[in-house]
Amino acid sequence: MLLSLLSCAAAPVAAESADPDPLFQSHETLDVTLSAPLTTLVRDRPTEEYLQGTLSYRSAGGEPRKLDVKVRARGHSRHEICDLPPLWLNLKKSQVKDTLFHKQDKLKLAVHCGNAERYQQTLLREYVAYRILNLATPMSFQVRLLRITWVDTEAKRKQQVRYAFLLEHKNRLGKRMDRKDLKIDETSVAALDPGHLNLTSIFQFLIGNTDFSPIAKSDYNECCHNYVLFSNDRDLLIGIPYDFDQAGLVNAPYAVPGKQFGIRTVRHRVYRGRCDNNAHVENSIARFKAVRNNIFALIETQQGLTPKVRRILANYVQDFYDIADDPRQVRRRMLDKCIL
Numbered sequence: 001m002l003l004s005l006l007s008c009a010a011a012p013v014a015a016e017s018a019d020p021d022p023l024f025q026s027h028e029t030l031d032v033t034l035s036a037p038l039t040t041l042v043r044d045r046p047t048e049e050y051l052q053g054t055l056s057y058r059s060a061g062g063e064p065r066k067l068d069v070k071v072r073a074r075g076h077s078r079h080e081i082c083d084l085p086p087l088w089l090n091l092k093k094s095q096v097k098d099t100l101f102h103k104q105d106k107l108k109l110a111v112h113c114g115n116a117e118r119y120q121q122t123l124l125r126e127y128v129a130y131r132i133l134n135l136a137t138p139m140s141f142q143v144r145l146l147r148i149t150w151v152d153t154e155a156k157r158k159q160q161v162r163y164a165f166l167l168e169h170k171n172r173l174g175k176r177m178d179r180k181d182l183k184i185d186e187t188s189v190a191a192l193d194p195g196h197l198n199l200t201s202i203f204q205f206l207i208g209n210t211d212f213s214p215i216a217k218s219d220y221n222e223c224c225h226n227y228v229l230f231s232n233d234r235d236l237l238i239g240i241p242y243d244f245d246q247a248g249l250v251n252a253p254y255a256v257p258g259k260q261f262g263i264r265t266v267r268h269r270v271y272r273g274r275c276d277n278n279a280h281v282e283n284s285i286a287r288f289k290a291v292r293n294n295i296f297a298l299i300e301t302q303q304g305l306t307p308k309v310r311r312i313l314a315n316y317v318q319d320f321y322d323i324a325d326d327p328r329q330v331r332r333r334m335l336d337k338c339i340l
Helices: 002-016 038-044 077-081 117-136 170-177 194-207 275-290 292-301 307-324 327-333
Strands: 030-036 051-058 064-073 087-091 106-110 143-152 160-167 227-231 238-241
Touching (some): 038 143, 106 117, 117 160, 117 194, 170 227, 170 238, 194 307, 275 292, 275 307, 292 307, 307 327
Parallel strands (some): 030 143
Antiparallel strands (some): 051 064, 064 087, 087 106, 106 160, 227 238
Protein backbone atom coordinates (compact mmCIF):
# COMPACT_ATOMS: atom_id res chain seq x y z
CA MET A 1 0.00 0.00 0.00
CA LEU A 2 2.79 2.41 0.92
CA LEU A 3 4.59 1.82 -2.39
CA SER A 4 1.44 2.55 -4.36
CA LEU A 5 0.91 5.77 -2.44
CA LEU A 6 4.46 6.90 -3.12
CA SER A 7 4.09 6.07 -6.78
CA CYS A 8 0.96 8.21 -7.03
CA ALA A 9 2.56 11.09 -5.16
CA ALA A 10 5.90 11.13 -6.97
CA ALA A 11 5.13 10.13 -10.56
CA PRO A 12 4.08 13.57 -11.91
CA VAL A 13 7.12 15.17 -10.30
CA ALA A 14 9.65 12.72 -11.73
CA ALA A 15 8.19 13.08 -15.20
CA GLU A 16 8.31 16.88 -15.31
CA SER A 17 11.55 18.02 -13.68
CA ALA A 18 14.98 17.88 -15.33
CA ASP A 19 18.40 17.99 -13.69
CA PRO A 20 19.49 21.27 -12.06
CA ASP A 21 22.26 23.50 -13.45
CA PRO A 22 25.91 22.77 -12.53
CA LEU A 23 25.87 25.22 -9.61
CA PHE A 24 23.10 23.24 -7.91
CA GLN A 25 24.21 19.70 -8.73
CA SER A 26 26.36 19.52 -5.60
CA HIS A 27 25.52 20.17 -1.98
CA GLU A 28 29.14 20.71 -0.95
CA THR A 29 29.79 24.09 0.62
CA LEU A 30 31.40 26.39 -1.94
CA ASP A 31 34.11 28.75 -0.67
CA VAL A 32 33.97 32.12 -2.43
CA THR A 33 35.30 35.64 -1.95
CA LEU A 34 32.89 38.48 -2.64
CA SER A 35 34.60 41.85 -3.07
CA ALA A 36 32.31 44.87 -3.32
CA PRO A 37 31.73 48.36 -1.84
CA LEU A 38 30.11 46.88 1.27
CA THR A 39 30.11 50.14 3.22
CA THR A 40 27.91 51.80 0.60
CA LEU A 41 25.81 48.64 0.24
CA VAL A 42 25.06 48.49 3.97
CA ARG A 43 24.61 52.23 4.42
CA ASP A 44 22.52 53.08 1.35
CA ARG A 45 20.99 49.66 0.57
CA PRO A 46 20.42 50.42 -3.13
CA THR A 47 17.56 48.39 -4.62
CA GLU A 48 17.71 49.90 -8.11
CA GLU A 49 21.38 50.68 -8.74
CA TYR A 50 23.93 47.87 -8.93
CA LEU A 51 27.38 48.21 -7.37
CA GLN A 52 30.38 46.67 -9.09
CA GLY A 53 32.24 43.79 -7.48
CA THR A 54 33.98 40.48 -8.11
CA LEU A 55 33.25 36.89 -7.15
CA SER A 56 36.24 34.57 -6.77
CA TYR A 57 36.37 30.83 -6.17
CA ARG A 58 38.31 27.72 -7.18
CA SER A 59 37.04 25.23 -9.72
CA ALA A 60 36.72 21.53 -8.94
CA GLY A 61 40.24 21.12 -10.33
CA GLY A 62 41.63 23.83 -8.06
CA GLU A 63 42.04 26.54 -10.69
CA PRO A 64 41.27 30.08 -9.46
CA ARG A 65 38.25 31.73 -11.07
CA LYS A 66 37.27 35.38 -10.90
CA LEU A 67 33.97 36.71 -12.23
CA ASP A 68 32.71 40.26 -12.49
CA VAL A 69 29.50 40.65 -10.53
CA LYS A 70 27.08 43.47 -9.85
CA VAL A 71 25.46 43.61 -6.42
CA ARG A 72 22.36 45.33 -5.07
CA ALA A 73 20.04 44.98 -2.10
CA ARG A 74 16.73 43.14 -2.27
CA GLY A 75 13.99 41.94 0.05
CA HIS A 76 11.50 43.66 2.31
CA SER A 77 11.39 42.81 6.02
CA ARG A 78 14.98 41.58 6.17
CA HIS A 79 16.05 44.53 4.05
CA GLU A 80 14.72 46.82 6.77
CA ILE A 81 15.77 45.01 9.95
CA CYS A 82 19.02 43.20 9.14
CA ASP A 83 22.56 44.58 9.42
CA LEU A 84 23.26 43.23 5.93
CA PRO A 85 20.33 43.11 3.48
CA PRO A 86 19.67 40.13 1.21
CA LEU A 87 21.32 40.65 -2.17
CA TRP A 88 20.94 40.20 -5.88
CA LEU A 89 24.03 39.04 -7.75
CA ASN A 90 24.12 39.88 -11.45
CA LEU A 91 26.73 37.92 -13.41
CA LYS A 92 28.07 38.52 -16.91
CA LYS A 93 26.79 35.86 -19.28
CA SER A 94 29.98 36.18 -21.35
CA GLN A 95 32.09 35.12 -18.34
CA VAL A 96 30.12 32.20 -16.91
CA LYS A 97 30.21 29.84 -19.87
CA ASP A 98 32.03 26.60 -19.01
CA THR A 99 32.27 27.61 -15.35
CA LEU A 100 30.38 26.41 -12.29
CA PHE A 101 28.03 29.35 -12.89
CA HIS A 102 27.20 28.27 -16.45
CA LYS A 103 23.67 29.39 -17.43
CA GLN A 104 23.41 31.69 -14.41
CA ASP A 105 22.55 35.37 -14.79
CA LYS A 106 20.83 36.84 -11.73
CA LEU A 107 20.88 35.00 -8.42
CA LYS A 108 19.35 35.72 -5.04
CA LEU A 109 21.87 35.57 -2.20
CA ALA A 110 20.55 34.87 1.30
CA VAL A 111 23.01 36.31 3.84
CA HIS A 112 23.49 36.58 7.60
CA CYS A 113 21.10 39.09 9.16
CA GLY A 114 23.55 40.03 11.90
CA ASN A 115 27.07 39.19 13.03
CA ALA A 116 26.08 37.16 16.08
CA GLU A 117 26.43 33.37 15.84
CA ARG A 118 22.67 32.89 16.22
CA TYR A 119 22.20 34.55 12.82
CA GLN A 120 24.61 32.07 11.25
CA GLN A 121 22.48 29.29 12.71
CA THR A 122 19.29 30.99 11.48
CA LEU A 123 20.65 31.12 7.94
CA LEU A 124 21.70 27.47 8.04
CA ARG A 125 18.29 26.47 9.41
CA GLU A 126 16.55 28.18 6.49
CA TYR A 127 18.94 26.46 4.10
CA VAL A 128 17.93 23.13 5.68
CA ALA A 129 14.26 24.01 5.13
CA TYR A 130 14.87 24.42 1.39
CA ARG A 131 16.79 21.14 1.32
CA ILE A 132 13.95 19.30 3.04
CA LEU A 133 11.58 20.30 0.26
CA ASN A 134 14.24 19.32 -2.31
CA LEU A 135 14.28 15.84 -0.76
CA ALA A 136 10.51 15.54 -1.18
CA THR A 137 10.28 16.90 -4.73
CA PRO A 138 12.61 18.29 -7.43
CA MET A 139 9.82 20.77 -8.24
CA SER A 140 11.30 23.18 -5.72
CA PHE A 141 13.93 25.90 -5.60
CA GLN A 142 17.45 24.46 -5.48
CA VAL A 143 19.98 26.10 -3.14
CA ARG A 144 23.78 26.11 -2.83
CA LEU A 145 25.50 26.81 0.46
CA LEU A 146 28.44 29.22 0.37
CA ARG A 147 31.12 30.18 2.83
CA ILE A 148 31.82 33.77 1.83
CA THR A 149 34.89 35.83 2.60
CA TRP A 150 33.47 39.35 2.52
CA VAL A 151 35.92 42.01 1.32
CA ASP A 152 34.97 45.69 1.42
CA THR A 153 36.59 47.40 -1.56
CA GLU A 154 36.11 50.71 0.27
CA ALA A 155 38.35 49.38 3.07
CA LYS A 156 36.05 50.59 5.85
CA ARG A 157 34.70 47.25 7.07
CA LYS A 158 36.72 44.37 8.45
CA GLN A 159 37.04 41.23 6.36
CA GLN A 160 34.83 38.44 7.67
CA VAL A 161 33.81 34.91 6.75
CA ARG A 162 30.14 33.96 6.95
CA TYR A 163 27.75 31.35 5.56
CA ALA A 164 25.27 32.34 2.84
CA PHE A 165 23.31 30.49 0.18
CA LEU A 166 22.33 31.04 -3.42
CA LEU A 167 18.79 30.44 -4.59
CA GLU A 168 17.99 29.08 -8.03
CA HIS A 169 16.47 31.77 -10.26
CA LYS A 170 12.80 31.22 -11.07
CA ASN A 171 13.60 31.26 -14.80
CA ARG A 172 16.01 28.35 -14.38
CA LEU A 173 13.50 26.46 -12.20
CA GLY A 174 10.87 27.05 -14.87
CA LYS A 175 13.27 25.71 -17.48
CA ARG A 176 13.73 22.52 -15.47
CA MET A 177 9.97 22.05 -15.29
CA ASP A 178 9.30 23.17 -18.87
CA ARG A 179 7.14 25.98 -17.52
CA LYS A 180 7.26 29.76 -17.21
CA ASP A 181 6.54 31.87 -14.15
CA LEU A 182 3.14 33.48 -14.26
CA LYS A 183 2.70 37.15 -13.33
CA ILE A 184 -0.86 37.65 -12.11
CA ASP A 185 -2.44 39.35 -9.09
CA GLU A 186 -4.32 36.33 -7.73
CA THR A 187 -5.57 32.88 -8.59
CA SER A 188 -7.81 30.16 -7.15
CA VAL A 189 -7.18 26.83 -5.44
CA ALA A 190 -8.93 25.11 -8.33
CA ALA A 191 -6.35 26.51 -10.77
CA LEU A 192 -3.45 24.86 -8.92
CA ASP A 193 -2.27 21.27 -9.23
CA PRO A 194 -3.90 19.72 -6.12
CA GLY A 195 -1.27 17.05 -5.47
CA HIS A 196 1.68 19.40 -5.53
CA LEU A 197 -0.17 22.15 -3.69
CA ASN A 198 -1.00 19.74 -0.89
CA LEU A 199 2.56 18.42 -0.81
CA THR A 200 3.81 21.96 -0.21
CA SER A 201 1.06 22.54 2.37
CA ILE A 202 2.25 19.51 4.33
CA PHE A 203 5.83 20.79 3.96
CA GLN A 204 4.81 24.19 5.38
CA PHE A 205 3.22 22.37 8.32
CA LEU A 206 6.38 20.30 8.79
CA ILE A 207 8.59 23.40 9.03
CA GLY A 208 5.95 25.36 10.98
CA ASN A 209 5.45 28.14 8.44
CA THR A 210 2.34 30.32 8.17
CA ASP A 211 3.83 33.23 6.20
CA PHE A 212 2.53 32.36 2.73
CA SER A 213 -0.42 32.23 0.39
CA PRO A 214 -0.45 30.19 -2.84
CA ILE A 215 -3.37 32.19 -4.28
CA ALA A 216 -3.12 35.83 -3.08
CA LYS A 217 -0.54 38.51 -3.78
CA SER A 218 1.78 39.91 -1.14
CA ASP A 219 2.03 43.55 -0.12
CA TYR A 220 5.11 43.91 -2.30
CA ASN A 221 4.83 41.65 -5.36
CA GLU A 222 2.41 40.02 -7.73
CA CYS A 223 0.83 36.69 -6.84
CA CYS A 224 1.58 34.94 -4.72
CA HIS A 225 2.82 35.59 -1.20
CA ASN A 226 6.07 33.60 -0.91
CA TYR A 227 4.98 31.33 -3.77
CA VAL A 228 5.89 31.54 -7.45
CA LEU A 229 3.33 30.24 -9.94
CA PHE A 230 4.41 28.32 -13.05
CA SER A 231 2.37 27.55 -16.16
CA ASN A 232 2.83 25.57 -19.37
CA ASP A 233 -0.55 26.61 -20.87
CA ARG A 234 -1.71 22.98 -20.78
CA ASP A 235 -1.85 21.75 -17.21
CA LEU A 236 -2.90 23.15 -13.88
CA LEU A 237 -0.58 25.73 -12.32
CA ILE A 238 2.32 24.66 -10.12
CA GLY A 239 3.03 26.77 -7.05
CA ILE A 240 6.56 26.67 -5.61
CA PRO A 241 7.16 28.11 -2.12
CA TYR A 242 10.19 30.10 -0.97
CA ASP A 243 11.30 32.38 1.87
CA PHE A 244 11.05 30.38 5.11
CA ASP A 245 12.62 32.72 7.68
CA GLN A 246 9.30 33.03 9.54
CA ALA A 247 9.04 29.26 10.00
CA GLY A 248 9.28 27.54 13.36
CA LEU A 249 12.06 25.29 12.06
CA VAL A 250 14.13 28.41 11.38
CA ASN A 251 12.96 30.33 14.46
CA ALA A 252 14.62 33.59 13.42
CA PRO A 253 15.12 36.05 16.30
CA TYR A 254 12.83 38.55 14.55
CA ALA A 255 10.10 36.06 13.51
CA VAL A 256 6.61 36.88 14.77
CA PRO A 257 3.45 34.93 13.83
CA GLY A 258 0.49 36.73 12.29
CA LYS A 259 -2.13 37.75 14.84
CA GLN A 260 -4.83 35.98 12.84
CA PHE A 261 -3.38 32.57 13.74
CA GLY A 262 -3.82 32.96 17.50
CA ILE A 263 -0.38 31.58 18.37
CA ARG A 264 2.35 33.18 20.47
CA THR A 265 5.38 31.69 18.75
CA VAL A 266 6.24 30.67 15.20
CA ARG A 267 7.24 27.27 16.57
CA HIS A 268 3.56 26.40 17.02
CA ARG A 269 2.32 24.58 13.93
CA VAL A 270 -0.84 25.69 12.13
CA TYR A 271 -2.05 23.69 9.14
CA ARG A 272 -2.92 25.93 6.18
CA GLY A 273 -3.75 23.31 3.58
CA ARG A 274 -6.96 23.62 1.58
CA CYS A 275 -10.00 21.46 2.32
CA ASP A 276 -10.45 20.89 -1.41
CA ASN A 277 -7.15 18.99 -1.33
CA ASN A 278 -7.77 16.82 1.73
CA ALA A 279 -7.92 13.72 -0.48
CA HIS A 280 -4.20 14.24 -1.18
CA VAL A 281 -3.07 14.47 2.45
CA GLU A 282 -2.38 10.73 2.78
CA ASN A 283 -0.19 10.72 -0.33
CA SER A 284 1.65 13.86 0.76
CA ILE A 285 2.39 12.45 4.20
CA ALA A 286 3.55 9.20 2.58
CA ARG A 287 6.03 11.18 0.49
CA PHE A 288 7.55 12.79 3.57
CA LYS A 289 7.63 9.44 5.36
CA ALA A 290 9.60 8.06 2.40
CA VAL A 291 12.33 10.68 2.92
CA ARG A 292 12.20 10.67 6.73
CA ASN A 293 15.65 9.10 7.14
CA ASN A 294 17.13 11.46 4.55
CA ILE A 295 15.80 14.48 6.45
CA PHE A 296 17.27 13.35 9.75
CA ALA A 297 20.56 12.52 8.00
CA LEU A 298 20.58 16.03 6.52
CA ILE A 299 20.15 17.57 9.96
CA GLU A 300 22.82 15.31 11.47
CA THR A 301 25.44 16.03 8.79
CA GLN A 302 24.73 19.63 7.75
CA GLN A 303 27.96 21.58 8.00
CA GLY A 304 27.99 24.54 10.38
CA LEU A 305 25.11 23.59 12.66
CA THR A 306 25.93 23.52 16.36
CA PRO A 307 25.13 20.34 18.34
CA LYS A 308 22.38 22.23 20.19
CA VAL A 309 20.72 23.39 16.98
CA ARG A 310 20.95 19.88 15.50
CA ARG A 311 19.02 18.56 18.50
CA ILE A 312 16.45 21.34 18.25
CA LEU A 313 15.87 20.69 14.55
CA ALA A 314 15.70 16.91 14.98
CA ASN A 315 13.18 17.25 17.82
CA TYR A 316 11.06 19.71 15.85
CA VAL A 317 10.95 17.42 12.82
CA GLN A 318 10.24 14.41 15.03
CA ASP A 319 7.23 16.26 16.44
CA PHE A 320 5.88 16.43 12.87
CA TYR A 321 6.36 12.70 12.36
CA ASP A 322 4.68 11.96 15.68
CA ILE A 323 1.62 13.68 14.24
CA ALA A 324 2.00 12.13 10.77
CA ASP A 325 2.25 8.61 12.24
CA ASP A 326 -0.99 8.97 14.20
CA PRO A 327 -4.19 8.98 12.06
CA ARG A 328 -6.13 10.61 14.88
CA GLN A 329 -3.69 13.51 15.06
CA VAL A 330 -3.66 13.83 11.27
CA ARG A 331 -7.43 14.21 11.43
CA ARG A 332 -7.37 16.63 14.37
CA ARG A 333 -4.33 18.74 13.42
CA MET A 334 -4.67 18.78 9.62
CA LEU A 335 -7.86 17.49 8.00
CA ASP A 336 -10.17 19.17 10.50
CA LYS A 337 -8.13 22.40 10.43
CA CYS A 338 -8.01 22.89 6.66
CA ILE A 339 -8.93 26.17 4.99
CA LEU A 340 -12.30 26.18 3.25
